[in-house]
Structure formats: structure tokens, C-alpha cells
Amino acid sequence: MQSIERIDAPAHIDGNGAPGHLTTMRDFLAEPRVARSFQDLKADAQRLRAAVNEREALVERAAEAEIDAGRKARANDDYRHHRLAFGAGVFLAALFVALDTLPANLAAQTFGLDQAPTWGITAVIVGALGAGMWAVTHYRAGWRRTVTIAALAGGLLAIGALRFWFLWVTAGDPLAAVLEAAALTIFTTMMVWLGVLVLGFTKPRGVSVAEASARRLRRQSERKAGEVKALTRRLDAARGEFLADAQLYSFRAFQNDAARSQFLDYVRAEVER
Numbered sequence: 001m002q003s004i005e006r007i008d009a010p011a012h013i014d015g016n017g018a019p020g021h022l023t024t025m026r027d028f029l030a031e032p033r034v035a036r037s038f039q040d041l042k043a044d045a046q047r048l049r050a051a052v053n054e055r056e057a058l059v060e061r062a063a064e065a066e067i068d069a070g071r072k073a074r075a076n077d078d079y080r081h082h083r084l085a086f087g088a089g090v091f092l093a094a095l096f097v098a099l100d101t102l103p104a105n106l107a108a109q110t111f112g113l114d115q116a117p118t119w120g121i122t123a124v125i126v127g128a129l130g131a132g133m134w135a136v137t138h139y140r141a142g143w144r145r146t147v148t149i150a151a152l153a154g155g156l157l158a159i160g161a162l163r164f165w166f167l168w169v170t171a172g173d174p175l176a177a178v179l180e181a182a183a184l185t186i187f188t189t190m191m192v193w194l195g196v197l198v199l200g201f202t203k204p205r206g207v208s209v210a211e212a213s214a215r216r217l218r219r220q221s222e223r224k225a226g227e228v229k230a231l232t233r234r235l236d237a238a239r240g241e242f243l244a245d246a247q248l249y250s251f252r253a254f255q256n257d258a259a260r261s262q263f264l265d266y267v268r269a270e271v272e273r
Contacts, residue, residue, distance in 0.1 A: 062217035069210035089202025107162035137199040160185035
């Protein structure tokens with residue numbers, strides 16, 4: 001911070017016998033109100049410089065993050081048209097799987113186990129469905145995709161058969177059991193299909209994280225730009241008020257325009273330092 005004690009040059013006299021501008025500046029700053037204004041002005045200027053430097057650093061980091069996100073998106077060319085963020089896509093896919101929890105529990109009850117093991121089997125079924133959804137999305141071509149789809153279809157048929165068996169044993173009506181099991185299996189298939197569809201429009205985690213980081217840095221730089229603008233307005237207002245006080249003081253201290261102008265130039269230099 002600029003110190004007013006630094007302004008302590010030897011006194012000199014101008015051509016009209018008036019005190020020199022250096023001594024006058026020191027006397028001007030000796031007034032308590034003016035001294036506080038001067039120190040506040042210097043503190044605001046220091047905060048403004050720090051805010052400007054921080055904003056520039058944030059802008060640079062945001063630009064680097066955006067370049068990195070674009071590079072990762074180009075590396076995953078198959079995903080460049082996807083719109084869902086990784087977190088949103090995974091959440092929606094998990095929600096679709098969770099909706100099948102109660103229907104999956106009917107299939108688990110076929111084994112006739114206690115409540116805790118039955119819910120454990122339910123969790124395994126739901127987890128297997130979620131893994132199948134991810135695998136179908138991950139393997140976009142080739143024999144792995146074919147095998148995954150075949151395994152998922154076989155698993156859905158097996159779940160439907162378990163539901164039919166449970167409903168037939170509990171209800172005793174084969175036709176009703178077939179219809180209910182078919183309806184529940186269709187519902188499960190729809191949930192899996194929706195999950196695959198959502199994951200198909202979901203960006204890879206690396207791309208999503210890079211884009212989120214770039215957006216966060218860009219928002220921080222925008223907030224910092226607003227702070228810089230506010231500090232600039234406050235500093236300009238304080239500088240104008242301080243220079244007005246200096247101008248009024250110069251009329252009392254000097255008898256000619258040249259000395260007043262020299263004093264005001266020195267005050268401006270000290271303010272801008």
C-alpha cells in the first residue's frame with residue numbers, strides 16, 4: 001500500500017514565494033480526512049489490480065479447459081452429437097432400472113427364500129439389468145454387442161419365466177399368470193430400452209467433466225469481471241472526489257495557475273502510482 005510518509009521531500013519555494021508542490025502535498029495529506037481517503041484510494045487500487053490479475057488468470061484457465069473439452073470430444077467422435085451430461089444420463093438410466101425393482105422382486109420370490117435373501121436376489125437382477133444397459137451402449141458394434149444383446153434378451157425371458165412360475169403358483173390361473181408375466185416383462189423391456197436410449201445420448205464422463213470444469217471457470221471469470229467493474233466504478237468515484245479536494249486545496253495554497261497545475265499533476269501521479 002502506498003504510504004503517505006513516503007512524500008517527504010525537502011521543501012522548496014516557487015518563483016512567487018509560495019510553498020512547493022511537494023511540501024504542499026505533504027501538508028494536504030496531513031489532514032485526517034484526506035489521509036484516510038488517500039489510504040482508502042490506494043487500498044481500492046490494490047484490490048482492483050488483484051481482481052484484474054485473478055480475472056485474467058480465470059479467463060486463461062477457462063480457455064484452456066474449453067480447448068481440453070473440445071479435444072476430448074473430438075477424441076470421442078461417436079459422442080460429439082450427444083447432449084446429456086454424464087451425471088444426468090446415469091441418473092436417468094438408474095431411475096429406469098429402479099422402477100423395475102418391484103417387478104424384479106416377484107421373480108426373486110420364486111425361489112421361496114426369506115425376505116432378506118429375496119431382496120438380495122432382487123438387487124442382483126436389477127444390477128444385471130443395469131449392467132446389460134451399459135454393455136449394450138458401450139459395445140456399439142461387433143460380436144460383443146451381438147452377444148450382449150442376446151444375453152440381455154435371454155435374461156429378460158428368464159425373468160419373465162420366473163414371474164410366470166410365481167404368479168401361477170400363487171394365483172393358480174395359468175392364463176392370468178401368462179398375461180401378468182408378459183405385461184411385467186414388457187414393462188421391464190421398456191425400462192431397459194429407455195435406459196439404453198438415454199445412455200446412448202449421454203456424453204462420456206471425461207468429456208462431461210471437462211465441459212463442466214470449463215463452464216465453472218467461465219462463470220467464475222464472469223463473476224470476477226463484475227467485481228472488477230464494480231471496483232473500477234468505486235475507484236473512479238473516489239479518485240474524482242480526492243482530486244476535487246486537491247483542487248480546492250490548491251486554490252488556498254497557490255496564487256498562480258502554473259503552481260496549481262503542477263501540484264494537481266503531482267497529486268494525479270501519486271493517485272495513479
